[in-house]
Amino acid sequence: METKAARRSPAPLLATWAVTRVALLLFVFGVFVFPGPDVTADVSVTYRGWYEELLRGTFPLDDVTWQYPPAGALPVLAPAVLPFLSYAHAFFVLAFLADLAVLASLLYAGGRAGRSRGGAWVWVAGVPLLGPTAYARYDVMVTAVAVAALLAGARRPRLMGALTAFGALLKVWPALLLAGAVRREAWRAAAVTAAGVVALFAVTMPGAFAFLTFQRDRGTEVESLGSLVFHVGRHFGWDGEVLLNYGSMEFLGPRVAEVSGAALALTAAAFGWLVLWRLRTTRHAPHTLADAAFTAVLLFTVTSRVLSPQYLVWLVGLASVCVSHRASRMGAPALMVVLASFVTVLEFPLGFLHVVLSDWYGVTLLALRNGLLVAAALTAARRLWRSTVPPAPAAPLPPRPSHAEETPVSG
Numbered sequence: 001m002e003t004k005a006a007r008r009s010p011a012p013l014l015a016t017w018a019v020t021r022v023a024l025l026l027f028v029f030g031v032f033v034f035p036g037p038d039v040t041a042d043v044s045v046t047y048r049g050w051y052e053e054l055l056r057g058t059f060p061l062d063d064v065t066w067q068y069p070p071a072g073a074l075p076v077l078a079p080a081v082l083p084f085l086s087y088a089h090a091f092f093v094l095a096f097l098a099d100l101a102v103l104a105s106l107l108y109a110g111g112r113a114g115r116s117r118g119g120a121w122v123w124v125a126g127v128p129l130l131g132p133t134a135y136a137r138y139d140v141m142v143t144a145v146a147v148a149a150l151l152a153g154a155r156r157p158r159l160m161g162a163l164t165a166f167g168a169l170l171k172v173w174p175a176l177l178l179a180g181a182v183r184r185e186a187w188r189a190a191a192v193t194a195a196g197v198v199a200l201f202a203v204t205m206p207g208a209f210a211f212l213t214f215q216r217d218r219g220t221e222v223e224s225l226g227s228l229v230f231h232v233g234r235h236f237g238w239d240g241e242v243l244l245n246y247g248s249m250e251f252l253g254p255r256v257a258e259v260s261g262a263a264l265a266l267t268a269a270a271f272g273w274l275v276l277w278r279l280r281t282t283r284h285a286p287h288t289l290a291d292a293a294f295t296a297v298l299l300f301t302v303t304s305r306v307l308s309p310q311y312l313v314w315l316v317g318l319a320s321v322c323v324s325h326r327a328s329r330m331g332a333p334a335l336m337v338v339l340a341s342f343v344t345v346l347e348f349p350l351g352f353l354h355v356v357l358s359d360w361y362g363v364t365l366l367a368l369r370n371g372l373l374v375a376a377a378l379t380a381a382r383r384l385w386r387s388t389v390p391p392a393p394a395a396p397l398p399p400r401p402s403h404a405e406e407t408p409v410s411g
Contacts, residue, residue: 036349065247119324161189180292287325
């Protein structure tokens with residue numbers, strides 16, 4: 001996925017990153033207006049409100065939109081390190097720096113034997129395709145931690161485990177990075193780090209685990225895979241509605257609980273497949289850790305009751321680490337994720353009104369985006385299995401009878 005010129009010099013890659021990231025900053029700083037809903041309001045209004053409450057030493061206990069593990073308080077509080085900027089502007093600068101950290105990590109890793117700068121190109125191309133949403137959520141910061149964990153993986157399992165645990169306490173999903181971890185040091189470091197961070201927050205800040213209740217009560221968000229049932233159903237008499245619920249636009253009405261339950265069942269099935277894969281796998285190459293993490297997060301993303309646009313930042317980051325390994329077989333799923341990122345910005349924020357109204361333009365965009373992600377998940381799972389699980393031995397054929405044993409047939 002990289003040219004000879006790119007191998008000689010990173011200048012084209014760095015120039016592309018600089019141009020696209022300046023464009024993102026101009027949009028989130030309001031120099032130019034990106035069409036559609038204002039995606040920066042979550043930072044200037046919601047995050048800023050949480051910031052004020054967190055500064056008082058407590059989590060937002062009365063705000064059901066707070067649905068993050070305890071360490072999620074850290075990126076919300078982080079703009080305090082830039083007091084000379086407004087809260088929102090400081091947050092966008094920190095998101096930009098997290099983006100830069102991912103690029104630097106991928107470039108450094110790409111120079112090793114058996115590695116490629118192709119992963120850095122996936123990151124450079126994939127993030128701006130999401131538009132200003134990439135900098136208007138703290139997911140880019142979590143992704144930076146996850147990318148660092150995977151790149152540390154094979155050589156420094158303790159660091160990988162510690163970073164994974166910290167990432168999981170920022171936003172849960174990085175726990176899936178351990179799906180392919182076979183070194184006990186990684187699991188022990190993750191357990192110790194998680195226990196320490198959890199204990200610290202439990203002692204110092206009330207309400208550290210209120211997010212568990214808020215997450216449990218969520219419904220079917222309008223961009224999830226399951227939502228397509230209701231988008232289409234609205235054209236054939238389904239009489240539910242779309243309302244702002246638990247911080248996102250969700251379907252409410254008949255059969256929503258059943259569809260949400262089906263999504264949870266699919267998530268459980270995905271977990272079962274991962275367990276089976278771990279029991280059957282016998283081949284572990286250096287890229288297996290990243291391939292397994294990418295596959296696991298894809299499976300849990302497409303089966304989730306919520307599939308927000310910023311989730312694509314996670315997938316682009318993990319795809320980048322996979323592609324940075326020349327031997328990885330995740331090139332096709334990574335390309336699907338990049339294409340899904342482009343469709344995502346068409347769906348949100350550009351076409352979000354069409355999605356909320358369930359008109360055929362919005363339904364088509366959503367079906368295309370989710371279809372690409374489902375295809376990526378299934379392709380990644382198939383390739384991971386084939387590259388790491390030995391084929392079952394063929395059953396021996398029954399011995400053919402000798403001529404002496406054959407019974408003559410009388411006529």
